[in-house]
Amino acid sequence: MSWLLAIMVVVLLVLSAFVLPKNLFKKKLSKKQQKIISSLFVLGLVALALYVEPSQTNDPGGEGSQSQTTSSSQEDRASGQAENPFPKESQASPNAQHSDEEVQALREEIHHSIPQVPEGQTFLVVNNNVPLFTSSELELTRPYANYGDLDFLQRVTGAEGLLGVELMPDDAREPLTSVTPTGWRQRSYVNVPGGWLYNRCHLIGYQLTGENANSKNLMTGTRWFNTEGMLPIENYVAAYLEETNHHVRYRVTPVFNQFNQLASGVYMEGYSIEDQGQVQFHIFVPNRQPGITIDYLTGESQGPAGPQTSGDLSP
Template sequence: MKNYKRGRFARRILLGIVIFIGIVYLNRVSILQRIVALGSQSQLLNIDKQSNSLTQNDELVNLKYTGQTAVEINHNQPTFSQNDLQIKEGGWQKLSSLDWLGRPQVANALLNLKLMPPSQKYQTRERLTIKTPGYHAIKTGTNNTDWLYNRSHLIGYQFTGLNNEAKNLITGTRQLNADSRVNAKSMVTYETEIADYLHQSKNNYVRYQVTPIYKNVELVPRGVHMMAESNDKTLKFNVYVFNVQDGWTINYLNGNAERRE
């Protein structure tokens, strides 16, 4: 009888350990976020950070939104090297690996008409099924199409036809994707500019780079840094697009959001 009780007790302990490990695994991202966040508040860590010069990403993440969704960086001049602009290999795209939090990183491409997918009139686009970091289905209005977040492509679908790829999708507001205000600019503004240029000639190339900008361990980027330069230099830009939605307060750590009164 004693052996039976001991065995039952041991099984209960084992079950408890398994449940605990399962809970930790399912919540590993939020737990890791908290650990890193606490560490970042350390005085020693802050002193170390202050001793290093700010990177461009540090500067971008600290930019303040003042009502203009897209702002120019470096006087709108891209910073590609001559080697970056080589077109001898033809069109291509390269996506970075996800980081330890599962977040997409910088995406690079040399865009050309040959990479572009058939018109959706002839080929139906597959439905997006990837759950991007920090994504929540939050309605901003009564219409079923009025959602706070989109799953935003870094390299737009229209350029390469890449759709359900976790390395190429971030949680982005509708305003980041396509700001509907009069004369406002957003990602679609610059993507349309590139697409129009590429359609002009099969000999047109555009070196393109899109970088999501995260603050510390936040899952939702504060914005995206977009750079492009054509092989004939007639098209070029260097902009930062804020991942914001007017009238809403976003918790970039986990993607929760509240409407401002």
């Protein structure tokens, strides 16, 4: 429509240019000519106003900016730009006033507890989103990844490292069926996307280190826990590493209640080194599946439709 209005403006101005000069030198205009000139003048003003109005409504904060915002976010994803999954109000700066001993004591206290996460919420922000790394743990060194030894019940104990693009793999992930983590009582349910309840979940995602079928890095986790809880955080960190070539101090700590074979969830911590925490998080991700009741002592489960199939055929 804007181009039609533009043409109208031009036509009216041209007509005015031909009519007006001829009458400027006359002492008196006829009533018919006065009406023509007045009409042209009014129509020109109306057309000009209509033509200008759309450009004035293109406000970045208004409804007209919706398509522009969508296009911008699509370009960001296409270029690999990291999308921060954390609400802005949860961001906080590390508290440098605490000693390393105090930081370690607080970490032990928090990471031995199992917080209550509201239903439907994929993670819970912990300690105001401030990770509990000591000053020495935040020093920039060569990238690495360490995996804790299995405990006396053969359960995973944790993984940590300094992540960078130097560790990221080029090859696709191989199958994980050679590892059977504790609590692996696989069932298929009609109300679970993809059917299978459990995944073999990496403590530190394969895309970050290339570590694959390592029993110290694999735990039994629900599909929801893996794809909705941990994966968005891993994608966020991976995108940041690729964009910046910076490094992220990273730690994942599973939590088991007493002698349970299935973890209740994991604590995830991250802090980017070169930019002093542009990437920063400390969260708890619950290991659960909506609509499924799980016995964490054994890993057995029940759903509305009941177990359909058992086996070790899932990822």
